[in-house]
Amino acid sequence: MGRPKQFDPDVAVERAMGVFWRKGYAATTPQDLVDEIGIGKGSLYNTFGSKHALFERALARYRDSQAAWLEALLDHPGSAKDRLRGALEALVELDLGDPDRRGCLAVNTAAELATSDPGTADTVRRMFARTEGAFRATVEEGQRAGEISGDRDAAAVAAWLLATVIGMRVLAKTAEDADQLRRVVDAAMASL
Amino acid sequence: MGRPKQFDPDVAVERAMGVFWRKGYAATTPQDLVDEIGIGKGSLYNTFGSKHALFERALARYRDSQAAWLEALLDHPGSAKDRLRGALEALVELDLGDPDRRGCLAVNTAAELATSDPGTADTVRRMFARTEGAFRATVEEGQRAGEISGDRDAAAVAAWLLATVIGMRVLAKTAEDADQLRRVVDAAMASL
DNA sequence: CTAATTTTGTACCTGTAATTCAAATATATG
């Protein structure tokens, strides 16, 4: 019953995600969103309710795709160390391959909104915790396999890997020289 | 000649810095700034020209004070490793001691503006390079003293320390549990 | 076909962002 939507809300969320990612939350206007999505304002507010609600959906979409991507990388065959190195290298190449240098939407959001928006801060905190957990599991596999010293605190190593990745993704936004990021990966892996 | 200024522009810049730090650039309004500084809008525009120009001055002030603070820490007496650990721990306690969880203004600025504002991106890039240089000098001292293996690439270690610090300062904005950051420091130092 | 339901585009509204300006005020100089 009723007229069906002329656009796919999932596609709209994905396009909105791209705008928020490039411009940040506060600097993105409803006009930017409707221009990019290709719908009218009526449809935007009828479907999503508010700019903030659309942002939350965009961030959730980012979370799901990003987590799946990273977890798939860490599930590759090979040694734990190689999988960690592969994941970090893939992240670096992903960031360097983006002509807009948008970095990571979750990191950008933490920086922009964590102080003022507790709900969004919580979403980002969970995303970070999930990544940290994936790192931790891989580190523990490496310890069981004897590749990584059992003396090290896997939780601490995972937290530190998370910090390293977050830092790299911020650096990706300003780095002029691609090798800076590759040096980060080399030094981090040499530390494992 | 003419009526003298009724306020100290340096104090105004410092207060503006606090607002930009807490709210971010785009979310800070001229009204926020004049409320915090305690001057009229005319004075603000007469003195600083634009919101963006004031932001640049605030960011420069942040750079100078932050760089001096960090470099003083790294110049403390003691072994290179202890100085690095001391610097990371001091950063963690600084961030955790901020009730607003503002993190680092340079990092927040990289995340929010690097994509859209090349001039600001360049300022932040230089700030990062300066910190990286201070880390590198300390690492090299540690290598000369035999505390840190000479096999490691000092430039790579410094880049990785920079990424670690940036990551920690993002995490400081979302961390519920203070020990997460302390674990990052422990793991990072265990890797040196 | 009609009634009911939902979408869509456009116009509109309210508030405020960012900046400018006018008038009043304060000082330096001659």
Place this chain on the structure above:
DNA sequence: CATATATTTGAATTACAGGTACAAAATTAG
């Protein structure tokens, strides 16, 4: 003291952000 210069406050301005209202259009159940 008079005048020129510089600064102050806060109202005025312009544009747009964020969202709402509404009537026309599209779809389907019955």
